[in-house]
Amino acid sequence: MLNPGPSPRKKLTSPLPGPESAGVFSARAGTGPGGWKRLLWRGALALLIGGCLLTTACGKPADADSGPGLSGKLVLTGSSTIAPLAAEMGRRFEEVHPRVRIDVQTGGSSRGIADARSGTADIGMASRALKDGEGDLLAFPIAGDGVALIVHADNPVVSLTDEEVVAIYTGRIETWKGVGGLERPITVVHKADGRATQEVFLDYFDLQPSQVQPDVVIGDNQQGIKTVQGNPDAIAYVSIGTADFERRRGTPIKLLAAGEIAATTENVARGLFPIARPLNLVTRDQPTGLAAAFLDFARSDAVDDLIEAQLFVPIER
């Protein structure tokens, strides 16, 4: 059994000096240098606790006084492509308006559309343009993203026509020689089902998912870039922002032009690059109050650096 008797150790480390522990302490204070040490410790603890109480006490009213009158909670749901960007924007918005909470949840563009329509979310996120049946909703583009075809830097091919891309992805052209390159088999890198990039790619080239004959299926952009980097015969399609960023920091990949138009973030920003998509925030009604303030903020210069940090393209305003 445990000894239920007095446990002096516990009392000595007790942070608040009550009368009983003070007695224990004073009884030992004179016995040696250890007593002074304990006294110092206790003083430090008391200061620490006091300090904490003081700062929290003073901190609260100071926060509440600053910032304009916006308050409340804003719920955003939808595209997992936009969610990290929206969360960063939300964080910055909360810094300006401390009584506002921005809650960002993912679940895909379709969920963003559905939630905005039903009112479950104040704002939906959709990483594509609105479709024909979605005219009842309002779309607010916050950034752009393009899809670029990438190959290894050593591959002599610099551009592909749309027909060539379709032929490669459906397995009708199997070596690079068929498109003016080397006599080497093409490794076709495709994205997994449900990824927004895949949707944009298939839409643009008018392909059905079942038609594509991939050699490698990838998840995110980085995996595609690493695959092409390690395989001189591979072709993949990834987000332009990510590919451009990797190319500029020396990764041996090359972005293929779409016909005449070079795959650059500038061309996406100007709306010239054809394989592109908007990143939209979606609402059911004309936004007011908090939602309107956040939408204005998300489309202002104040978030350009966030958009670029997430490797998307700020839209021209």
Add this chain to the structure above:
Amino acid sequence: MSPSRGDRWLAGALGLAAALAGGAIVLILAFLVIEAWPALRQVGLSRFLGDSGWLPAAGPDGNFNLVPMLAGTVAVTAGAMLLAVPAGVISAIFCRYYAPLGVSHIYRRLIEVLAGIPSVVYGFWGLVVLVPWITRFRPPGQSLLAGALILALMVLPTVALLAESALRSLPRSYFEGAAALGLGRFTTVRSLALPAAAPGIGAGCVLATARALGETMAVLMVCGNVVQVPTSFFDPIRTLTANIALEMAYATQFHRSALFVSGLALMGLVGLLISAVERLSPKPAYE
């Protein structure tokens, strides 16, 4: 003699802990079945085994064949175990009976470090080193072979450490007996240590197999994830776990439910493994 109060408390607490562990498994299974139910009901088990492909995003009219992924999972796991079990057991024997004390100590520490490396690091290494190397011989490089090699590397420490501890726990008297009979080191290891430690080594192999079956990130990065039944070591494959990880974040409604069916299939594989081991494992000679 009635149990003391302490005993009763202890029994209660232990029972509660056991119920929590058991309950968690039951709850997970129930959750999987509930989530998978819409797909199972509308598509039916037969189509999960006989459809012409895997195109679940199209809703109930899509294709839902899980067989290529079952085959891929089994193939990559079997390949990994074929490599890891001999290597792990041999490394344990070396460490225990042949290596000088200092070497054996350092070697053990190294294997322990190997066991602690996160799987995503193995996957990344596989993608930037192993896959390009295989690509030079047979593109695309992302393949059953790459997956089996990476998995073998990942489960090797589990096999080696558990085999080593099984060998270490053998009674000293066995070896004194062997020495008294004048048996050599090799004969002692082959005819005494290995058979006596077989149950422990077997348990290690089962744990390692379960880990290989469930491994996700590393295989997702090096296996190529093409849905097909592999016909050679250089074919890309998709495992059940990679299937879930690749598509879950983007799946809605029906597609999501179909992914839970692939989770159930994985649970089924693990269940099969465990019941096969129960049935096949020899009872230990001593007890």
